[in-house]
Amino acid sequence: MNQSFGKEYKLCSKKVIDELFESGQRVNAHPLALTYKFMDKTASKTPFQVVVSVPKRLFKHAVDRNRIKRLIRECMRKNKSILEDFLAKEKYQNQQLALFLVYRDNKEPEYQFLYQKMTKLFVTLITTIEKNEK
RNA sequence: UUGGCAAAUCGGUUUAUCGCUGUUCGUCAAUUGGCGGAGAGAGGAAAGUCCGGGCAACAUAGAGUAGCGUACUUCCUAACGGGAAGGUGUUUUCAGCCUUGUGCUGAAGGCAACAGAAAGUGCAGCAGAAAAUAGGUAGCCCUUCGGGGUCAUAGUGAAAAGGUGAGGUAAGAGCUCACCGUGCAAGCAGUGAUGUUUUGUAGCUAGGUAAACCUUACGCGUUGAAAGACCAUGUAAACUGGGGAUGUUUGGCAGCAAUGUUAAAUGAUAGGGUUACUCGCCCAACUCAGAGGGUAGGUUGAUGGAUUCUGCGAGUGAUUGCAGAACUAGAUAAAUGAUAAACGUUCCUUUUUGGAAAACAGAACCCGGCUUAUAGAUUUGCCUUUUUU
């Protein structure tokens, strides 16, 4: 299975991020908070794009912030098949999911703990999307 | 052998699997992607932004004043407020000396914005008689009882205008002398700061404060990669260059003339910008000619350099010359991660063994320093504890 998680998964456009915060919807799985919105397909072929953020307010040192971001990205890489299988359906083919993930705790997490939370987050995201469509 | 101080070096290693960002090779589509291989990928401080440079743009950039910075000497360096060596002062420890003193000499280490107070201006609460042109409270002495002389002694203070002894005097005083100290000039030593048990000279002035104004010497244009350059699209009120923009008439003087200069008359503008001021420079509407703008875009700037390592020299040293070899991150919301195992280090328990821990901290154009944070390890030097000889 392809487990790569490269540059094309990164959300960079400032316009999209602004729009995401104006009209996006939220899902929580403490300590992770996710804002999501469906967008039109961009040049990249990935089913979703994501921003990972750790507030400077909670972690003073750049080392700690970088480490948490790396852990989150690693967990996402391992778990992305959940989301990709769901988005592979035909009705989502012309859309792209924009995500903004924020870490909201002042303690540095363990990898195993974060892995479970990420799984939970993706599952709840899928269920809420399905619920909203009904 | 215990602990401490200083300096220097290091700042875990290896393998497997799954990933991330560049580079390069091959291959397939066809100009940008896919697949596969190879190889690279955070620091000693990457930090703070406290200094200095490279690089870039800009006359709204120049010149002078103002302003800002630096400040023992010589050297190093691209440069510095950094560094090296030296000097001076001060302080700590140790040793020696005899006059036993807040003494002198020597050694080792630490610290110093360490130019000028003899260019000028200022400042100094309280206390004290008096605080910088000295002064007269007590005391001492003289007295015609009005007053005068005096700083030795006392007292105040952060600071009271050389010290000891002798002479001298009404009492005193560098008033005079000897020794000591201090300043100045010359000589000698040193590139120099400076030193001097060399000589002369001054009766002693010139208290402190310049991280107060200031003076002297030297240096400094401003803004910073969000600098700047290019590309695609195709034609903005933005940009570039010229005109606008300093004239015209008459007389005198210089000159062959062009022209320059000066005086008078007349016309237009007499506005704005610059780090404060002066000069200088630039600028509007309008017009002529050229050129092409926006874009949270892309490429570049951007990592081969005051580079690193080794060897042989130069120098006390910082540093540097020559030769050879090497290529050592380049991301853009920001890559260097996760999992597992082994080895090494430290600690606990302990026969093997088992368990736990591993600091400070993440490149953002690039260098040289400084400062701050830092578990632990190694080496060298000095001091120290214990034991043995």
Added chain:
RNA sequence: GGCUCUGUAGCUCAACUGUAUAGAGCACUGGAUUUCGGCUCCAGCGGUUGGGGGUUAGAAUCCCUCCAGGGUCA
């Protein structure tokens, strides 16, 4: 990645270019007044001037350095 400002009592601010025990209002505590409370009056409490070092006889003030917090840059 740069540039720049601020830090004084629990809170909001003073203290001029260095000199007295760092001052004022609000808050807090006690007392007076009132049947009780408020208002008012009187008295008190409260400070390592962000930390450290330096210059000076003397520092909130001048200088250096560290820390914390803000502002700003098409």
